[in-house]
Amino acid sequence: MTEHTANTALRLRPPAHRVSRRAIGYWTATAAILWIVLVGLQTVIVVTSDDPPSFLTVTLVVSCVLAPLHLLVMPQWRYRVHRWEVTDEAVYTQAGWLKQEWRIAPVSRIQTVDIERDPFEQLFGLAKITVTTASAAGPLRISGLAHDRALELADELTKTTQAVRGDAT
Incomplete structure (x- = not known):
């Protein structure tokens, strides 16, 4: 990792990806x-x-x-605000509409990755991912993802988490 990457990798910033338009x-x-x-x-x-x-x-x-x-x-x-991004170092989320929340979790702190779909999400082809970390702030949630993208993201997070040494605490 370069010095530039190390200095910017975990700074709180707007994540790069929007959720699915079907979330609207x-x-x-x-x-x-x-x-x-x-x-x-x-x-x-x-x-x-x-x-x-x-x-x-x-x-x-x-x-x-x-x-x-x-x-x-x-x-x-909400569509304009809700964003997410996963890098080799961290998971970034931004959510809300009146009260907005930006969160970042280092990959080394991830404990579990869950996919959830309520009946309406299934009708719209959507899913949400919950990333549980060793943090008192609670899990990170990425809502409004296309179901296929949620499956890919969960797989990617699982592989990335397994590749990082440590006990996620």
């Missing part, structure tokens, strides 16, 4: 389900109640305004 649809669909349930419950109460509380009518109107805005803005914003 996934984030939109999962948020839409929550909004439908919320607006639906509010609507049922307002429509079926003889004297609905005025605050509930106000929250229903607010929900009907915020829901489409959230569904238009949030998935696009």
Whole structure:
């Protein structure tokens, strides 16, 4: 490793790779389900109640305004923010939309690599990778990866981790 590589390899920086574009649809669909349930419950109460509380009518109107805005803005914003990168030295992640988090984990600290897919992720052909490290900050998660890319990345991380000497503590 050159001196330049050693000095820049583990600095916190924006990771190079974006998640799959299909993540936009996934984030939109999962948020839409929550909004439908919320607006639906509010609507049922307002429509079926003889004297609905005025605050509930106000929250229903607010929900009907915020829901489409959230569904238009949030998935696009998250897509622009969510990034990942794996090098021989570290795993870099960047996630969030209102609260953004940048994480870096040296490969020598990796303990496990897991792939997970909930039913909606399966519908969208997506997966998430969880990289557990010997860190009190908890595992790194890379969400919104194309399933095939997640499998390749897990294989790559496993090989890289096995090649690094140490006990990941």
